[in-house]
Amino acid sequence: MVCPDCEAAxxxxxxxxxxxxxxxxxxxxxxxxxxxxxxxxxxxxxATDGDPEFSRVHESFPAGDAGVAFxxxxxxxxxxxxxxxxxxxxxxxxxxxxxDVSLAFDRLIAAVHDAEVVPTFDLERRVRQLNSLLGx
Numbered sequence: 864m865v866c867p868d869c870e871a872a873x874x875x876x877x878x879x880x881x882x883x884x885x886x887x888x889x890x891x892x893x894x895x896x897x898x899x900x901x902x903x904x905x906x907x908x909x910a911t912d913g914d915p916e917f918s919r920v921h922e923s924f925p926a927g928d929a930g931v932a933f934x935x936x937x938x939x940x941x942x943x944x945x946x947x948x949x950x951x952x953x954x955x956x957x958x959x960x961x962x963d964v965s966l967a968f969d970r971l972i973a974a975v976h977d978a979e980v981v982p983t984f985d986l987e988r989r990v991r992q993l994n995s996l997l998g999x
Contacts, residue, residue, distance in 0.1 A: 866897035867904050868983050874898065876906045877915035877931050883956060886935050886949040896920055896934040901971075901982040903938025921980060923970035929962035936964070940989040947996050954997065 866874050874895035879887040887894050891905030898920045917930040925933045936953035939946040957964050968990045974980045975987070 864895065864906060866895075866900060866902055868902040869897060869900040869981075871897055871899035874902075874904075874906070875915050875917060875919050875934075876911040877917075877934060878911050879931065879935070880928070883932060883935060883953065886939070886946075886953050888938060894935065894938070896937065899981060901937055901980060901984075901986065903934060921971055921974050923967060925957060925960075925962035925967055927960065929957045929960035932957035932960060933962055933964065933967060940986070940993065941984045943989055943992050943996065950993055951997055954993075 864874060864876065865872055874897045876893060876895040879892055879894050884890045884892065888903060888905045893906045893908050893911050894903060895906040896903050914927070915930060917924040917926055917934065924930055932953050936950060936957060939950040939953065943950055954964055971980065972987050972990065975982060
């Protein structure tokens with residue numbers, strides 16, 4: 864599997880729980896996040912096996928169900944103004960599953976500043992916009 868945006872090999876694939884599918888790309892049952900550019904896309908059903916290795920994106924990336932919701936939340940950022948309701952639901956799901964979303968974003972932004980991650984969008988600006996839209 865290859866990232867559709869930056870062509871990096873081996874994005875992190877993960878199963879999307881039924882309660883989050885409305886917020887996934889193309890309402891996919893399996894999605895992926897690129898450790899290089901943070902692009903979130905639908906993925907082949909065969910792409911996932913076992914627990915997703917979100918630590919490949921960044922060591923501070925939330926794990927488990929919180930990581931799934933956080934990854935999908937990142938996928939809303941490029942079009943955050945249009946996907947405000949999805950962003951709200953995904954942020955709440957990530958927090959409900961134990962993620963400190965603000966801290967996770969702070970650490971991911973630091974990784975961008977250190978050039979460990981090179982997103983296709985301005986992560987810091989989009990996170991500020993997310994916080995403004997959601998009143999956080």
